[in-house]
Amino acid sequence: MVICALIRESKKGNPCLQKKLFLLDLGYYFRHLRINNRSVDILEQEQILLKGLALSDKNSIELIYRDNFSSIQSFVLNNNGSVDDARDIFQEAMIVLYENAGKDSFKLNCQIKTYIYSVCRRLWLKRLQHLGKFNTKLENIEDIIPVESEVEDHEKRNEDFNLMEDAMSKIGEPCKSLLNAYYLQKKNMQELALEFGYTNADNAKTQKYKCLLRLKKIFFAQYKNS
């Protein structure tokens, strides 16, 4: 996903566009999968799910929820938590999986079920420990599969995410929408000028950079504090 950002108008065709096409195919594939559930082998299914997940595809997300949520809920409920806690933890585990599914280097050596369970277990025990409800040292917990480093990476990224969210909320409008439209929705300058009422693309561009400078300033100021 990250690659798309930096080469949004690159010469060799836009990889984001190619992915979109792929996503449409995936939709078809899933209908097919559901009907003939037994005909596609489970590993292949899981690879497809992971690819879908990496593209924020709702069908994939839904299938993973359906397959896994209830066991995570039981785990959390049996360990001092509520349904809301279970939802939180599950969402976070989904984000961990999402972050990794997008990496080329990521290879899942177990079933998604096992992976999610391991991540949720670690996340939940960590939270319990934080609340002082669980006294075993985390180093002594053995994961079903090792996910410790992935959870830690995720926590770092999560901090960055929160910093960015915070900075975004502080720059105000129209900056927020402007940056969002350009950097995240990938609209071009003509579209932006039209949408935000700038007289021409150049004006929109100057505004965009002004906003970006402000965002960076706030982001890095907090970054140094944290």
Added chain:
Amino acid sequence: MDDILLLEEVERYLRGEMTKEERTLFETRRKNEAELDQLVVEHTYFLLGLQTYGSIKTFKHSLTEVESKLISEGLIGLSPFNGKAKIVYLWKKYKRNIAVAASIAAFISILASGLMVTVSRKFGNENYRVLVDQINKTNREVNKLKSNRAIEKSAITKPEVDFRATGFLIDRKGYLITNAHVISRMKNIYIENRKGEFFKAEALYSDKEVDLAILKITDTAFKPVSSLPYSIKKENSELGEQFFTLGFPRNEIVYGEGYLSAESGSDGDSSAYQLNVSANPGNSGGPVINGNGEIIGIITAKDSKADGVVYAAKSKNIITLLERLKKSDNQFQVLKTPNKTELKKLDRVHQVKKMEEYVFMVVGN
């Protein structure tokens, strides 16, 4: 300005938009100027962060959508594998708030209706206008045509409605509060949710003096919600307190915000507040919520001549009324008024998002 030009160059460089010559020149500069090199590194990192932020945000959005779909199906919150008895047990055991069981509905746009204001006199003030929306016949027919096409799976078929106002839940089992004047002219009362589904409701109690009425959704199609995220404030609110409102001056939920402008209502009525907020026919019965997520009042009327002069019954009235009813009437004893707010630390957008699930259209004929 220099900063901007520099940043633009860095971005062009990173995106590979420079010509060969420009690129060579830029790279030489980068080698010689430590500051520029640092800027490139920093900006690459920053853009990456921004990108990750964007993609996770999109992903979270998809997650939430899937979640609410599954909540409405009952897969989340009520696990199908554990059986009902166990769930009840778990609820008792943990006593936590279980997720909001309402899904985000696809919004069905219906024409804004022609506004005819019901005028009533209260306390001798002839400018006192209650805010029930009377819907005229033509619009009603248009609505009917549109909704027949749009809503196929409504709990009951869309009834013909003459009046529209607002009401909100005071108990998760389908008890709502609204104004007495809202239902005074309705023979049949319906509650419409944001999905455009109608539920039959009946008035359990109506008190013209304080202008409050309690409704119960009697329709079996209505599923109790798991908990209410707001509380009802027992104390009086202070002059100047900021609040927001939700209501149905249109066929779509409308947000408004304002401040408490006087501690009494029309003609010194001490059971009401005067508010400065925009309100229109249809807003009657809508909650007035402060920043902590406490209901401080319920919109009742406005001054037809003065701008932004709106009256609201104090929330204290709701509490007193309910306490009185609980003592005198068995059917109210099951009522559990919400006393815990989950909205306190949320920003306004999220407060509204949580809140709007519990604010309904009260319609009738």
